[in-house]
Amino acid sequence: MEAKPCIDSLTVKSSHVLPPDTNSHGTLFGGKLMAHIDDVAAIAAVRHARKPVVTASTDSVDFLQPVFEGDTICLEAFVTWTHNTSMEVFVKATTENLLTGERKVCTTAFLSMVAVDEKNEPSPVPGVYPESDEEKWLHENAQKRHEHRKNRRKESKELAEKFGTSLPWKRDC
Template sequence: MSAIKKAGESRSVNSSYVLPPDTNNHGTLFGGKLMAYIDDVAARAAMRHAGLPIVTASTDSIDFLHPIKVGHEVFLEAIVTWTNKTSMEVFVKVIGENLLTCERTVCATSFLTYVALGKDGRPADVPKVVPETPDEKLLHETAPARAEARRQRRSESKRLAETFGIKRPWEPEM
């Protein structure tokens, strides 16, 4: 496995025609369905980059910007933007297209983090990512700030898990 890979080598795409069973009562794509599409395409980009099995470590954000309507196509593009020792940040851009007018709109963006796994099931080293295009460079340059925000959010999540533990909310405090 190469110790360095170009960001573009990880690019993964997917598209789907939005049918009525995929939509809510507003005739727009279910957010949960889009989240599954995002995780799927991002995971493939991470596997392509790592050359190893991966697991989702976090979904940093999914920002829904515009609805995707029934009868439209949803197109997703994912790329590895940043790597640490065993983890990879993946950016996903979601485009909705009206197939009758060919009008396209960026409908969502998302950042997710994946960890590569070795044969022993433990975290394994991943190649460094090298951005080439202006967009890749921008995402790469801004990644350290997102990584720090992730660390802080994860620390807070651990604190909340310890605070609330596994007690049931309807049981009185002892």
């Protein structure tokens, strides 16, 4: 497979923040923002791999700025790095007050997406190469983030095995 530039997977999605999207503070639900992040990352990953994908992990999501009712949320995503069947996708979310035009980055995140075949088995993906300075900056540390995710996943599996399906303080859930 021939490697592709990061920009080929660029995906941009904007949404108007409406009352059902907000909490009692009048700001966007964190889970709603996370759903937008997962959606735009999946589109970018499919655009790169041209195969169905599943989300393998989401790195920490820090809510840097509130997103208010009436604002828009604009998400940009692209594949920054690949490894066999997985892709790292960078997502930046920006909020805009439509009345003033003020824009702020409200969150950034990295997601790992895995391409799958018709049997839902992991499937190889093309490589990716950076062109812009920003893409190169993200690409440089991608292997380190990948190793960190791999270690975190191992710890998560250990926790799952230790605690199993029941909670120690309540056995009948």
